[in-house]
Amino acid sequence: MTFVKITEQASLHDNLEQKSVRELLEEINEEDRKVPEAVGKAIPQIEKLVTAIVERMQKGGRIFYLGAGTSGRLGVLDASEIPPTFGMPPTLVVGLIAGGDTALRNPVEHAEDDPQRGWQELLERNISPLDTVIGIAASGTTPYVIGALHRAREHGILTACICSNPDSPLAAEADIPIEMIVGPELVTGSSRMKSGTGQKLICNMITTATMIKLGRVKGNRMVNMQLTNDKLVDRGTRMVADELGLGYEQAKRLLLLHGSARKAIDAYRESQS
Template structure:
């Protein structure tokens, strides 16, 4: 790929001569194009989610691999699923080239090793029951493309998120998702629009999967972990609204059962039992 879209020159020039409001306005204008680019990829995203859910219903896991910003976004999305949906931290697993130290600091040449991703995945005993999603704005990152190639050789279902058309990643992945957001405001700075697009799509993927797996009731996070006061209060409000009871009783029940879903289900069961008797 001689001139990938993510490396093409910005539509803007002489950025250093712009005042602050002009910079912010132009960045904002570019950011507004991201959801429209994602909209065009919705059928691709749907096909991937539809393929992942049956795997996870049978106990499979979803892995993310990426380097730099792409890797950080994958790790972020994976880390937010346990507190949000009450799943274990091995449901969705994010791996970044260079290991966890790369979350804070760039690790030299980490993304250039075509074999390292599979070595990292083997530590988690990845198998054909699982799914691997490669994330790379360029679509050519060796760590990601190599991981996808090795996964396919071992019977693992694969997906790819990229911001270039017909990239190596798109050609290798079973389910390519191409988010064509165009050149960046700062030429080649894919932490900007490309990163925003990747973040939005990862939100869509993990949230849709969790809803399909029954981790949301109505529109509420009934399986969320009650890890702080704010979440306890949110859980209390959910119970009040669902069961039509006052705050004191809702809080007492939540303290007893330690789960919004369990509280609602057991309280309703008790009501039904009393009605039958």
């Protein structure tokens, strides 16, 4: 079977430079509305992945995202948001991007073309069979990502991928391939658009569902969030006040004493028992 890159197919829209701003925005929005449907079709595979990740993380496993360019940046973004949102150590969800941190802001020439580097970076972080490696690549052909998944799979490590082309070389290296087929981009080949949006949605789904199943959310609240600014201290205070039926100032003192809404609530209840 010939591998066809839908992500490189011609846009359904043409003569873009001749259109008004309103026309351009409406056509971008028209394309963007296709993304949630494509993500929805991938939910069975996402469910399979989250279930497997939760089981591994309960035993001490970690999540590693690998990607290049936009895909790599989105993995790093999702990983970086886990500690402040859920109060987890930054070592449990790790984002790796071809070319390193420099590539977060600037393109690093040929970084994504090295099929060995991704695995080397995983080895530097003591990758183990309890971990999960998720490769993100809209094209499904990025050597940096494919090489890492291939070696991880050889070592009995769970592999998954998020890509926007069916039956890609990357999916062939994934135990759980997540294929989110959003179709051609408005600007031909610009996978920072629909593909990037879908990748962000899927990363959100993977880590949010995982953190909920690991007990990092109570009801619908981020009871383990880090108190890194006044807004979050206020949010945490209201959580404690609502949960315990306390006044705002007493709840705030408890929160700041214990460092998180969950710890404050648990400590107060223990003191009252």
